[in-house]
Amino acid sequence: MSEAALVPGRQIAVSRRTGWQRLVSHRDWQGFWFMLPAAAILILFLAYPLGLGVWLSFTDAKIGRPGEFIGLDNYDWLSDDTVFWMATAFTVGYTVFASTVKFVIGLYLALLLNKNLPFKALLRSIVLIPFVVPTVLSAIAFWWIFDSQFSIVSWSLRHLHLIDHNINFLGDPWNARFCVIFANIWRGVPFIAITLLAGLQTVSPSLYEAATIDGASRWQNFRFITYPLLTPIIAVVMTFSVLFTFTDFQLIWAMTRGGPVNSTHLMATLSYTRAILGGNLGEGAAISTAMVPFLLLAIMVSWFGLQRRKWQQGSE
């Protein structure tokens, strides 16, 4: 300011910068204006509902009636509800089982696609199609494939003389569980394979050549080159995969709607049934909120579990 006092022209420039000019040109204010649209949408429709959901879980809100605070009654009620515990157990089992299989097949497919193949780009685009097609629509196709009377799977097995009557795929609790898990794996494998493939393509082939000259086997090539270099991307991909599997809704809703006898309810479908179809918003919100600790745990395990190995190798 002392300099400005010496130069009259500068003084004017400084004073003009206050007020409106300051609002449009100061870096922090500019940042604020640029962030405004995104922040408004995310706060109004994401952060606020997230908080509201937790609040709703402590009320007895029904559709069309704002609820009153009832403390932990919803949770108390749910803790005695066998359907809720069944849904929780199935959600955990569904996530663990489907994610593991998806990871193994996805990694295997990525390794296959990373080989020197003709039509590589075409193959890669074909592999991703199950991920592009809307889940509900492919789930409907699976519903038809697993039909109790006209299932093509039953038909084929019957004509191969492996079974003598149709399998009741979606009518029997355990069959239905495995069918929805299969459909989930089918849809999830392409995502994992393609993202891991992108990671594999950054690994230089000369590393394998060097290791092979040193006498490394194929398994050692994989275990000591591919896997360590891929670990960071595996961590991210699996975090997403676990997250989306755990909160799955569409697939179950299109194939079984939680049936038969609630055996395939995930927590998401159960909360929809209770909150929107049953009208008990508070109870549904409590089920949704109960998913949060599991999600945090899943993120922590897949994130930190795999990150730590990266530190142990000293690559950081």
Add this chain to the structure above:
Amino acid sequence: MTDTIVQPTAGGILHDSTEGMSYLDTLPKRIVTTWIPLGLILIVLLFPFYWMVLTAIKPDEQLIDMEHFNPFFVVGPTFKHIHKLLFETNYPIWLWNTTYVSVLATAVSLIASVLAAYAIVRLRYRGAQWVGGAIFLAYLVPPSILFIPLATVVQRYGLFDSPMALVLVYPTILIPFSTWLLMGYFKTIPFELEECALIDGASRWQILTKIVLPLAVPGLISAGIFSLTLCWNEFIYALTFITSVQNKTAPVAIVNEFVDGDIYRWGSLMAGALVGSLPLVILYSFFVEYYVSALTGAVKE
């Protein structure tokens, strides 16, 4: 779909020329270790689509008579189911709803994400790092735990049963992803370009529209394509917020409106699933590279 091969790679991640040590594999070995497993996986991945197409063009009597006709093939294909779908149901309206909600939501989120990503990467206002982290966290909040409170919010704003509700809500899924992806793209644009423009007296807005955006077009396409497919695929919000038949989106409408007890419903159901998937698959086949770079770019950051 073949012309996708000659397209230049969008993200520059993929170069398929590396031969590595594959020349050491003999042909029989390669068939057993590569082609057979790959073929099996591809058959399983593609069979539901084959089945979808086949069912959609099968005449009714072949659908349920599996003893006289081999179910894996079709004799005398018919467009009856697709014709019925397009001219006797509300399907065109539902497709139109899906399209316009997806396009509007994508546009809204692209504008918001461009501004946000630019501010986080280049303006570097106080706390920009934290905001970037918060946006990544928003990415991890799944719709399944938000739809109940959002239903009450939407109701309170008077948007219940209106497509506008979806246009406003879908960006919550798209903005975190697009912002994160565009941040990566903006970071690759040389800082010096902007410094030159600043010295020449350009405002931040001019820099964004005249320098940064033209250079980030591949990123914008990637984010746009991926956002469109996410919107098209979205289910739980559309199922919860839209109740009247003529406002529904195609995925929800198929599940709710086509399911009558009819034994012949499979033909029209599969036709609906096929017609609902085709626009996306066509869009995808034109922009495979952009789609893949969106998918992998968002994960790699």
